[in-house]
Amino acid sequence: MILIRYVEQSLLRLYAQGLMGGTVHTCIGQEGCAVGVVSAIDRQRDMLFSNHRGHGHYLAYCGDIHGLIAEIMGLPIGVCGGMGGSQHIQRENFYTNGIQGAGVPIAVGMGLAERFKGTGAVSLAFLGDGTFGEGAVYEAMNLAALWSAPTLFVVEHNGYAQSTPSSLQHAGDLSRRAEPFGIPVTRTEGADVIAVFEVANRLLGQIRAGKGPRLLFLDTHRFAPHSKGDDFRDREELERINRECDPIQRLAAQIGADTYEQVRKAAEIEVDIVLQELGVQ
Amino acid sequence: MNTESYLDSIRRGLRGAMESDERVYLIGEDLLDPYGGAFKVSKGLSTEFPKRVLTTPISESAITGLATGMAIRGLRPVVEIMFGDFLTLCTDQLVNSATKFPLMYRDKVRVPLVLRTPMGGGRGYGPTHSQSIEKMFLGVPGLTVVSPSLAHDPGTLLKRTILESERPVLWVEYKSLYPKQLLNGGDELRIWQVEGEDGYPLAVVENFSGSDPDVVVIAYGGASVPLFESMRRLIPEEIRVRGLLPSRLDTRTKTPWWFSEITGREPIIVAEHGTRGFTWGSEIAAELNLTFFGRLVAPVRRLADADNVVPAGRGLEREVLLNEEQLIKAIVESIT
Amino acid sequence: MKSLNTPFLGANDDEATFNGWLVAAGSRVEAGMLVATVETTKAVLDVEAEYDGILHPLVERGARVVPGQPLAILAGEPIDDLQAALAALSAEADANIPFEVRVTKKAEILMRRHGIVLEQLGADTSVVDEAAVSQFVEQRAVNERRLGIGHLQRVGVIGGVGGGGAMIVIDSLLRSYSQQPVCVFERDKVWHGRTVLGVPVIGSLEALSGMLEREELDAVVIAFNRDLGERASLFERLTGEGVPFCNVIDARADLRSLVTVGNGNVILANVYLGAGTRVGDNNFISANVFLEHGNQLGNANAFGPGVFTSGNVTIGDRVRFATGIFVEPGITIGDGAVIASGSVLTVDVPASTTVKAGRRAVARATASTQENRYES
Ligand SMILES: Cc1ncc(C[n+]2csc(CCOP(=O)(O)OP(=O)(O)O)c2C)c(N)n1
Ligand SMILES: [Mg+2]
Numbered sequence: 001m002i003l004i005r006y007v008e009q010s011l012l013r014l015y016a017q018g019l020m021g022g023t024v025h026t027c028i029g030q031e032g033c034a035v036g037v038v039s040a041i042d043r044q045r046d047m048l049f050s051n052h053r054g055h056g057h058y059l060a061y062c063g064d065i066h067g068l069i070a071e072i073m074g075l076p077i078g079v080c081g082g083m084g085g086s087q088h089i090q091r092e093n094f095y096t097n098g099i100q101g102a103g104v105p106i107a108v109g110m111g112l113a114e115r116f117k118g119t120g121a122v123s124l125a126f127l128g129d130g131t132f133g134e135g136a137v138y139e140a141m142n143l144a145a146l147w148s149a150p151t152l153f154v155v156e157h158n159g160y161a162q163s164t165p166s167s168l169q170h171a172g173d174l175s176r177r178a179e180p181f182g183i184p185v186t187r188t189e190g191a192d193v194i195a196v197f198e199v200a201n202r203l204l205g206q207i208r209a210g211k212g213p214r215l216l217f218l219d220t221h222r223f224a225p226h227s228k229g230d231d232f233r234d235r236e237e238l239e240r241i242n243r244e245c246d247p248i249q250r251l252a253a254q255i256g257a258d259t260y261e262q263v264r265k266a267a268e269i270e271v272d273i274v275l276q277e278l279g280v281q
Numbered sequence: 282m283n284t285e286s287y288l289d290s291i292r293r294g295l296r297g298a299m300e301s302d303e304r305v306y307l308i309g310e311d312l313l314d315p316y317g318g319a320f321k322v323s324k325g326l327s328t329e330f331p332k333r334v335l336t337t338p339i340s341e342s343a344i345t346g347l348a349t350g351m352a353i354r355g356l357r358p359v360v361e362i363m364f365g366d367f368l369t370l371c372t373d374q375l376v377n378s379a380t381k382f383p384l385m386y387r388d389k390v391r392v393p394l395v396l397r398t399p400m401g402g403g404r405g406y407g408p409t410h411s412q413s414i415e416k417m418f419l420g421v422p423g424l425t426v427v428s429p430s431l432a433h434d435p436g437t438l439l440k441r442t443i444l445e446s447e448r449p450v451l452w453v454e455y456k457s458l459y460p461k462q463l464l465n466g467g468d469e470l471r472i473w474q475v476e477g478e479d480g481y482p483l484a485v486v487e488n489f490s491g492s493d494p495d496v497v498v499i500a501y502g503g504a505s506v507p508l509f510e511s512m513r514r515l516i517p518e519e520i521r522v523r524g525l526l527p528s529r530l531d532t533r534t535k536t537p538w539w540f541s542e543i544t545g546r547e548p549i550i551v552a553e554h555g556t557r558g559f560t561w562g563s564e565i566a567a568e569l570n571l572t573f574f575g576r577l578v579a580p581v582r583r584l585a586d587a588d589n590v591v592p593a594g595r596g597l598e599r600e601v602l603l604n605e606e607q608l609i610k611a612i613v614e615s616i617t
Numbered sequence: 618m619k620s621l622n623t624p625f626l627g628a629n630d631d632e633a634t635f636n637g638w639l640v641a642a643g644s645r646v647e648a649g650m651l652v653a654t655v656e657t658t659k660a661v662l663d664v665e666a667e668y669d670g671i672l673h674p675l676v677e678r679g680a681r682v683v684p685g686q687p688l689a690i691l692a693g694e695p696i697d698d699l700q701a702a703l704a705a706l707s708a709e710a711d712a713n714i715p716f717e718v719r720v721t722k723k724a725e726i727l728m729r730r731h732g733i734v735l736e737q738l739g740a741d742t743s744v745v746d747e748a749a750v751s752q753f754v755e756q757r758a759v760n761e762r763r764l765g766i767g768h769l770q771r772v773g774v775i776g777g778v779g780g781g782g783a784m785i786v787i788d789s790l791l792r793s794y795s796q797q798p799v800c801v802f803e804r805d806k807v808w809h810g811r812t813v814l815g816v817p818v819i820g821s822l823e824a825l826s827g828m829l830e831r832e833e834l835d836a837v838v839i840a841f842n843r844d845l846g847e848r849a850s851l852f853e854r855l856t857g858e859g860v861p862f863c864n865v866i867d868a869r870a871d872l873r874s875l876v877t878v879g880n881g882n883v884i885l886a887n888v889y890l891g892a893g894t895r896v897g898d899n900n901f902i903s904a905n906v907f908l909e910h911g912n913q914l915g916n917a918n919a920f921g922p923g924v925f926t927s928g929n930v931t932i933g934d935r936v937r938f939a940t941g942i943f944v945e946p947g948i949t950i951g952d953g954a955v956i957a958s959g960s961v962l963t964v965d966v967p968a969s970t971t972v973k974a975g976r977r978a979v980a981r982a983t984a985s986t987q988e989n990r991y992e993s
Contacts, residue, residue: 083594
């Protein structure tokens with residue numbers, strides 16, 4: 001989490017310095033979701049379909065700081081040769097694409113394929129609350145439940161889609177959207193990485209046991225702007241969530257200040273070395 | 282002299298349409314102030330017309346269908362699709378419903394719907410946010426596709442389109458044009474408009490005066506940026522280029538009316554963004570061959586983006602997108 | 618006398634501080650001797666004398682210097698006026714820089730097209746432009762013509778702008794491998810300054826003699842064909858004045874064996890002239906006219922499209938054929954006759970008669986009685 005935070009802060013700085021083009025969506029504030037969920041998967045076989053806000057998912061999956069930053073900088077040594085940039089990243093069983101909602105049915109399909117092949121692998125689809133606007137999400141849930149796909153839907157509910165609050169987009173309760181399809185929903189606070197891990201672990205176990213798809217609904221907060229641009233959200237509210245809902249502060253309290261400092265230093269050194277290698281530090 | 286940017290002009294057109302007709306509604310994602318849309322085109326409008334700017338969930342298909350319904354019932358909705366790439370999500374509504382109704386119900390049902398969207402690359406947004414896919418919508422019966430360039434007055438044209446069109450219009454803006462100032466005759470490029478029978482003017486731009494051109498380049502929308510840049514660079518080289526820029530991508534089977542501006546005595550180049558082939562440019566090249574058979578001094582050349590995805594990396598992206606160097610090379614080659 | 622210059626400072630520095638002279642001004646130095654140092658952000662660099670001579674400093678300690686900048690002059694003799702000496706040195710250096718010529722892309726293309734190399738132009742300006750190359754090409758063409766070698770015949774077109782005659786003649790010339798249209802002469806002022814298929818309408822015939830004198834034109838042809846009397850008299854007058862006429866024969870006209878063609882004729886696409894047909898001067902034969910073998914044509918006749926004559930037809934002067942006409946073998950048509958569209962001629966037509974079209978005319982012409990065959 002600490003590493004993810006520092007990588008993304010560095011990305012925002014590089015962007016501001018004009019050393020990167022395109023766009024970056026950071027998950028600053030949401031790291032608990034990424035690390036909690038991805039720590040529970042079987043890295044050998046499980047599959048992740050991430051979304052536009054995927055740096056955290058990616059780093060939690062493989063820790064490839066160099067490939068990620070180089071990719072976002074558009075360099076040929078990036079993990080996709082500079083073709084994809086921030087929101088089109090792929091490595092091993094990790095996939096993303098820039099079209100909201102499109103990855104959800106794809107993840108269901110990948111899960112089904114593995115079930116047909118009998119590998120026992122589970123697919124995970126990450127989606128934001130805003131992406132509940134897309135019809136493909138519901139079509140995918142229906143099929144997943146109908147055909148008992150081994151899929152974990154992970155919703156990162158940060159209350160916003162780009163500039164628009166959830167209240168201006170969705171009627172009803174998003175956390176209950178999956179239930180009518182017969183998909184059990186578990187709701188947890190994303191800032192508590194250990195709780196997220198435990199829940200994810202349990203749900204993956206159920207899915208692997210052939211019980212069909214599950215949905216993990218994580219309440220979380222995005223601290224930084226949607227991408228690199230303006231943020232018109234209420235200042236005080238932002239400060240409050242920064243104080244109260246920071247997964248890293250929570251973790252620091254759990255592991256103790258000394259350990260936290262050690263980890264933080266180590267992470268910063270690791271990232272700084274990569275930045276130096278890439279000639280931007 | 283007009284010193285408006287492309288973006289300001291479009292915003293003026295939207296505002297003008299909303300001001301003069303209460304039936305005009307703006308519908309799309311993240312449109313509300315202070316954000317004012319992903320590219321800030323609708324900035325200020327939700328403050329001025331709070332009831333008629335509707336911010337939506339991320340539901341491109343539903344938005345298009347919903348706007349179709351509103352149009353059928355007498356409103357004049359303008360939909361903004363945040364990136365042109367997402368038009369694929371609107372396709373079913375557009376192709377199988379919105380454009381079908383006026384034709385199959387013999388104009389008993391009108392669909393005055395304008396779908397606006399920014400196309401094209403140049404900003405490093407990567408493969409799903411940089412494409413020029415308007416070619417997928419050419420040849421759909423009943424769909425008017427418009428894409429003004431820097432040489433037009435996009436705002437005035439947009440306002441007229443919103444207020445007057447009775448059938449669906451796909452209105453393609455190029456994001457590379459937004460910050461650019463419209464061409465106004467104030468620099469070394471001469472410009473004038475030729476009005477046509479369909480109300481969508483052709484802009485003629487020349488980098489010389491008082492004689493015939495050496496080369497004619499036909500282009501639209503975002504390709505106007507590299508075209509004008511190449512024309513400026515060719516002035517000291519004494520290479521006379523006439524640019525013809527239609528504002529509407531006419532895909533009817535009939536010969537475009539503005540072919541009257543062409544003699545066939547100069548080499549012709551058709552330049553556009555989007556992957557090469559099966560495009561507006563291909564269609565124009567074919568039509569030129571039919572119309573000017575035997576009179577063309579050279580085969581019509583076609584320039585477009587490379588046959589690849591649009592990469593995110595800046596250098597890579599530049600290699601894929603049509604640029605002024607390619608245009609200069611083609612222009613010089615065509616008269617050598 | 619040579620200058621001693623600031624050395625190359627390395628890739629990262631383009632300026633240095635001069636640290637002062639290590640030898641006194643006016644002293645004699647030898648090549649290879651360390652005479653000064655300059656200091657960049659990274660290093661102190663030596664300045665060595667490259668020649669023997671007396672040192673005349675130009676800069677002092679602390680000065681900011683750039684690579685190549687003269688630091689001192691080394692001369693065999695003491696120098697009184699250092700500035701003058703410096704000026705002389707730089708003039709000498711300038712003289713050694715090769716004279717750079719910029720060639721515009723357009724000029725380059727034209728040079729390649731006409732097979733010209735830069736040396737031929739003998740450029741004495743710093744820019745070679747389109748005008749310079751065009752002028753050279755013009756001059757070369759004049760010279761070649763004087764020598765009588767290769768070159769497209771440059772044709773001036775007379776009249777016919779309003780009626781379209783000029784356009785079809787120019788259209789034909791544009792496809793010619795041996796001729797090119799250069800200008801149009803037109804009486805009607807409204808056309809002046811405009812173009813016909815890109816060829817300028819320059820004015821009335823008054824401009825003609827000047828152009829011939831300046832060798833801007835090789836020959837003319839008449840494109841109007843309404844008033845055949847005028848066509849004939851203009852041709853006579855101009856040939857009398859020595860104006861050269863040419864034939865314009867479309868690349869797709871088909872002239873068979875032993876066909877002879879006079880001068881000043883226009884013969885357009887898909888015209889067929891059968892074997893042995895003789896064409897006089899100044900005729901205008903539109904597209905798709907078919908004259909079979911052995912036809913005899915006088916002067917200043919005009920044919921609309923689609924006139925078909927069979928073998929051995931004799932046609933006088935100034936006969937006007939409209940369009941879509943059939944003529945049987947061996948018929949003779951007198952001077953000044955006018956044959957209306959759709960006529961079928963089976964008997965001779967006397968001079969100055971008008972054959973009107975329509976079924977009656979055809980029927981009557983077919984009748985064998987000699988009288989009243991024609992309505993005149
Ligand atoms: C089909 C499609 N429509 C719109 C967008 C533009 N877009 C990118 S991210 C985003 C907001 C997504 O919100 P949410 O799903 O809540 O995820 P968050 O950004 O909050 O993580 C939008 C509208 C897109 N990428 N794809
Ligand atoms: Mg969200």
